[in-house]
Amino acid sequence: xxxxxxxxxxxxxxxxxxxxxxxxxxxxxxxxxxxxxxxxxxxxxxxxxxxxxxxxxxxxxxxxxxxxxxxxxxxxxxxxxxxxxxxxxxxxxxxxxxxxxxxxxxxxxxxxxxxxxxxxxxxxxxxxxxxxxxxxxxxxxxxxxxxxxxxxxxxxxxxxxxxxxxxxxxxxxxxxxxxxxxxxxxxxxxxxxxxxxxxxxxxxxxxxxxxxxxxxxxxxxxxxxxxxxxxxxxxxxxxxxxxxxxxxxxxxxxxxxxxxxxxxxxxxxxxxxxxxxxxxxxxxxxxxxxxxxxxxxxxxxxxxxxxxxxxxxxxxxxxxxxxxxxxxxxxxxxxxxxxxxxxxxxxx
Amino acid sequence: xxxxxxxxxxxxxxxxxxxxxxxxxxxxxxxxxxxxxxxxxxxxxxxxxxxxxxxxxxxxxxxxxxxxxxxxxxxxxxxxxxxxxxxxxxxxxxxxxxxxxxxxxxxxxxxxxxxxxxxxxxxxxxxxxxxxxxxxxxxxxxxxxxxxxxxxxxxxxxxxxxxxxxxxxxxxxxxxxxxxxxxxxxxxxxxxxxxxxxxxxxxxxxxxxxxxxxxxxxxxxxxxxxxxxxxxxxxxxxxxxxxxxxxxxxxxxxxxxxxxxxxxxxxxxxxxxxxxxxxxxxxxxxxxxxxxxxxxxxxxxxxxxxxxxxxxxxxxxxxxxxxxxxxxxxxxxxxxxxxxxxxxxxxxxxxxxxxxxxxxxxxxxxxxxxxxxxxxxxxxxxxxxxxxxxxxxxxxxxxxxxxxxxxxxxxxxxxxxxxxxxxxxxxxxxxxxxxxxxxxxxxxxxxxxxxxxxxxxxxxxxxxxxxxxxxxxxxxxxxxxxxxxxxxxxxxxxxxxxxxxxxxxxxxxxxxxxxxxxxxxxxxxxxxxxxxxxxxxxxxxxxxx
Numbered sequence: 001x002x003x004x005x006x007x008x009x010x011x012x013x014x015x016x017x018x019x020x021x022x023x024x025x026x027x028x029x030x031x032x033x034x035x036x037x038x039x040x041x042x043x044x045x046x047x048x049x050x051x052x053x054x055x056x057x058x059x060x061x062x063x064x065x066x067x068x069x070x071x072x073x074x075x076x077x078x079x080x081x082x083x084x085x086x087x088x089x090x091x092x093x094x095x096x097x098x099x100x101x102x103x104x105x106x107x108x109x110x111x112x113x114x115x116x117x118x119x120x121x122x123x124x125x126x127x128x129x130x131x132x133x134x135x136x137x138x139x140x141x142x143x144x145x146x147x148x149x150x151x152x153x154x155x156x157x158x159x160x161x162x163x164x165x166x167x168x169x170x171x172x173x174x175x176x177x178x179x180x181x182x183x184x185x186x187x188x189x190x191x192x193x194x195x196x197x198x199x200x201x202x203x204x205x206x207x208x209x210x211x212x213x214x215x216x217x218x219x220x221x222x223x224x225x226x227x228x229x230x231x232x233x234x235x236x237x238x239x240x241x242x243x244x245x246x247x248x249x250x251x252x253x254x255x256x257x258x259x260x261x262x263x264x265x266x267x268x269x270x271x272x273x274x275x276x277x278x279x280x281x282x283x284x285x286x287x288x289x290x291x292x293x294x295x296x297x298x299x300x301x302x303x304x305x306x307x308x309x310x311x312x313x314x315x316x317x318x319x320x321x322x323x324x325x326x327x328x329x330x331x332x333x334x335x336x337x338x339x340x341x342x343x344x345x346x347x348x
Numbered sequence: 349x350x351x352x353x354x355x356x357x358x359x360x361x362x363x364x365x366x367x368x369x370x371x372x373x374x375x376x377x378x379x380x381x382x383x384x385x386x387x388x389x390x391x392x393x394x395x396x397x398x399x400x401x402x403x404x405x406x407x408x409x410x411x412x413x414x415x416x417x418x419x420x421x422x423x424x425x426x427x428x429x430x431x432x433x434x435x436x437x438x439x440x441x442x443x444x445x446x447x448x449x450x451x452x453x454x455x456x457x458x459x460x461x462x463x464x465x466x467x468x469x470x471x472x473x474x475x476x477x478x479x480x481x482x483x484x485x486x487x488x489x490x491x492x493x494x495x496x497x498x499x500x501x502x503x504x505x506x507x508x509x510x511x512x513x514x515x516x517x518x519x520x521x522x523x524x525x526x527x528x529x530x531x532x533x534x535x536x537x538x539x540x541x542x543x544x545x546x547x548x549x550x551x552x553x554x555x556x557x558x559x560x561x562x563x564x565x566x567x568x569x570x571x572x573x574x575x576x577x578x579x580x581x582x583x584x585x586x587x588x589x590x591x592x593x594x595x596x597x598x599x600x601x602x603x604x605x606x607x608x609x610x611x612x613x614x615x616x617x618x619x620x621x622x623x624x625x626x627x628x629x630x631x632x633x634x635x636x637x638x639x640x641x642x643x644x645x646x647x648x649x650x651x652x653x654x655x656x657x658x659x660x661x662x663x664x665x666x667x668x669x670x671x672x673x674x675x676x677x678x679x680x681x682x683x684x685x686x687x688x689x690x691x692x693x694x695x696x697x698x699x700x701x702x703x704x705x706x707x708x709x710x711x712x713x714x715x716x717x718x719x720x721x722x723x724x725x726x727x728x729x730x731x732x733x734x735x736x737x738x739x740x741x742x743x744x745x746x747x748x749x750x751x752x753x754x755x756x757x758x759x760x761x762x763x764x765x766x767x768x769x770x771x772x773x774x775x776x777x778x779x780x781x782x783x784x785x786x787x788x789x790x791x792x793x794x795x796x797x798x799x800x801x802x803x804x805x806x807x808x809x810x811x812x813x814x815x816x817x818x819x820x821x822x823x824x825x826x827x828x829x830x831x832x833x834x835x836x837x838x839x840x841x842x843x844x845x846x847x848x849x850x851x852x853x854x855x856x857x858x859x860x861x862x863x864x865x866x867x868x869x870x871x872x873x874x875x876x877x878x879x880x881x882x883x884x885x886x887x888x889x890x891x892x893x
Contacts, residue, residue: 024793025882027843029860030403030831039847042856050852050870051363056371057874061850096358097366227847253874261875264848268792294792 257306427454484512604698784837
């Protein structure tokens, strides 16, 4: 991955780096092809191929392809995916079509981690531990319905990489609140009315931290706006054995009331505001954070989304925006997301 | 009854059968837009294209230089003396600092000289002969382009050396003469004939005698404009153009220790800085308006000040007697025009240099039918042709900004029109693309990168020598600087569109440079590729319903 390569070659003339585009773009003709992202490759797996029925600008479709293409490459094509019910499954496999170009098994809404554990056990029994297993689902299937199975998978340290594509609500069934829905967000059942419009403050689950509390070998968060970072984390995870968890932030244009073209922008802003800390943890301990490059007030992230429209407009609620900003500020403090030099200075 | 089990009555297939392109209301279309640097370049250089080649480093420098000299045969000169309007226009200026285009251009120009890269001739001989009058930037540029187009060119210049104002107007501390000579020689090596000390008195006569099919006039503006300054007989008054020209021809002008320069343009700065180098302890520029209203470029004024040149703003020279200048203080009126105040002061001076502008010697056009002269310059059409068929003109003798770069641009433009005219044709310049403005960029993808600064000679050494003041970038700096280019409006193969499409509807056609295609079978028209294209090279176009 690019940032690694640059750190390794740090002895070379520091001034001749890839300043034209840094390492933020998918590819970079000035980089060695091996250091570009998997997504830049003409031979990428396209594990999730065209013709799927995801909405325009779907962040989850993008996130799933990023993760699985990277996992395919890291596992040399020996990969099985168990997929919870949810948007990702519904839009990719309407009978009799499938968009999946890897061995893929559909589970119930709540048992994808258990199915993945079972697949891993079966492979072990067959002596095929070269084949790697990914379990995946949306935030509903992960933090709510599949939570028990996932916790068990972690606790047993089953040899599965579980990936949660977090779009912060049950989108497939009509945008209902999940345990991952952020405070103040409007969903079908958290109406933007009354003194406390939208989702309540002080509820919900911080799944990456819960995963870390299990002491599993690897936990990471990522967004679809930084493919280099995301792919490096997938590659790291595939390189390890035992229970691993990656939580990928994937904007949902439909459920959030955002422009399809803004999917990546929102993923970028959620990190730059500090609302979604991007980090990794080994054996339950945070070992690295992605620093904020251009610190941004939460308002810039909230405004383009109609699920937060009630905070602005005719009867604005600066008090609520302030509370959301406080969450971001707390993340920044707690994870050390800002300062100590920009990304550029720490090896980008 | 189907033999198949329940719920598997249909064969399983790929979603590729589902052409989601039918959802689309808008489609993504790749475009090429005009980068602001190219748009602003008076020489019409394709700056972005040569920077792109240079970004590859060692392997790309010669390609970059060849791309550059397609438009401008004098990059080492240009990289030193051009006032780089490209950098003023550069979008990167709104991000951190403009790309140092001139410094990369100079690096490439110097590399070419160092490595002996030669220009290429180009087209087959046309059998046509063109007379170029004046061996300055415009004439040399025209000669080069005409030669590449297959025409036989003879340059005649009244002076003893080629280069025009590049030699006789720009001091050597800004443009070392070995650099100038190397680039001129390279043009002559293409087979351009140069006749020095050959003043063309009558252009039509010269064309007839020499059997020329067309002429390009670029005699420049070498006559210093005089202002009447009442002065004692003993007082030394020279004009800046003659001063700089004489110096170049080996004269040692005696200016004395206290030199006053009257004027506010770049030539005034050059004269004052030259005076310092010739030993003047005091060099004072006298200008009737303020610094803000001075026509000289900021960096010229700053460098002059660094070298100890002093400025007297809002002053005019009333008369000069007994080694004393009488200055009158001026005031700007509401329209910004200087008005006398009646207050005077004295300034001791051994000599007064007039730098009040230059005029063109148009005597070679006397009696030529059709020629129109207005404000001392020759009128030309958009094709650079004067009112007399077959006689073209450019550079300082036509109405335009008087810079080397404008001259080079005129030479190129005239060459293309002369070529067409000689073929009984008309040259149609290609349509200009829409400008790639800053708002079309997604600047997130560009890393912060401060500009690479060129080294500068210490001020102490500047005051005593004509050594070059501004140094060149070295290889690593130049590469760094080239890579700061944002590639505004034109794809640079970053793969972002290919990577960010949730529908895999962007087809990557091959290696970098081979670009991409939208797969309209599956493009849903989300616009992510457009939003995430760093350089604004994709746009959304509504589908026809």
